[in-house]
Amino acid sequence: MVFLLIAPMILLVADPGLAGPKERRQALRKVVSRIFGPRKPGPEKVPPSQQPSAAQDPLASAESWDFRRGIEGGDWNVRLIPTEGPHPGRQLHLPPEQHMDYYLQHSRAIALTPEGLQFTVRPGDAAVAGDKKRFKERAEIGRFGFGQGEKGQTCEYSIRFKLGPGGTIPTGQNFMMITQSHTQRDVDFPGGWTLFVGVAGKDRLKFVYGLNDRQTRLQTKPFPASFGEWHDLTVRVYWTDQRDGWAEVYLDGRQVVSRVSGPNMPTSDAMEWKFGIYRGHKLATVDTLIVQTAEHKVIER
Secondary structure (H helix, E strand, C coil), rough: CCCCCCHHHHHHHHHCCCCCCHHHHHHHHHHHHHCCCCCCCCCCCHHHHHHHCCCCCCHHHHHEHHHHHCCCEEEEEEEEECCCCCCCCCCCCCCHHHHHHHHHHHHHCCCEEEEEEEEEEECCCCEECCCCEEEEEEEEECCCCCCCCCCCCCCEEEEEEECCCCCCCCCCCCCCEEEEEEECCCCCCCEEEEEEEEEEEECEEEECCCCCCCCCEEEEEEEEECCCCEEEEEEEECCCCCCCEEEEEECCCCCEEEEEEECCCCCCCCCCEEEEEECCCCCCCCCCEEEEEEEEEEEEC
């Protein structure tokens, strides 16, 4: 190594092309400066433990929608059966974008408005056989998979919404949901949801969590929310079929439901995220929900 450093200096001293000692000294100083002088700063190295990854960066796997600007039909699946229009059943055989466009055009239950995506359920508007024992009424859209709702993920589901006043106040077995997560495959459950946000009373919502298998004790957490006003709702979930699953709820930036724990997946299949109106049957009220924006993030994998 020392030889490699000194050799260029020896060659310069012995170089007959350099006229005199002055020229040799100047050339020698250049060589020394190149070898021992300050180096240009390179990119700062970040330790591997501090380097960001897709799993650490929620923006790397975030999706957001502003329904005031329209809707990406290919990403959504409609959940309703309108009683009006040329077809009484769901057009699931259509390509996704045509499927969405069909319902925006032919159904009273779902429509794009200047404020956002509006869901409206009137008595008998969108009746579906749920568990084949009781009929439900619904107008929802949902998202399958797309790398979210999978076992071991921590996900955030957010909507900016306004729930119309004067709608359903559930009594008895009736219910009224505005967002839920549901199994993507049919399971031997009375219902395939494992968590939802729904109406608890006048200007009150509730978060219900747990396996809906008639064996697990469901955890119900009510919280206030003024109907007829805009709210930002976020549900944060760690998905698993084990006991270490959990969820939290935030409204307008404030935590309104502290962490609840327990399994939230009946199987290892990914969960579907849905929002809109899902309620009991033979209700005399008209329910309207407007969703202005929606966002989904995978925080950890």
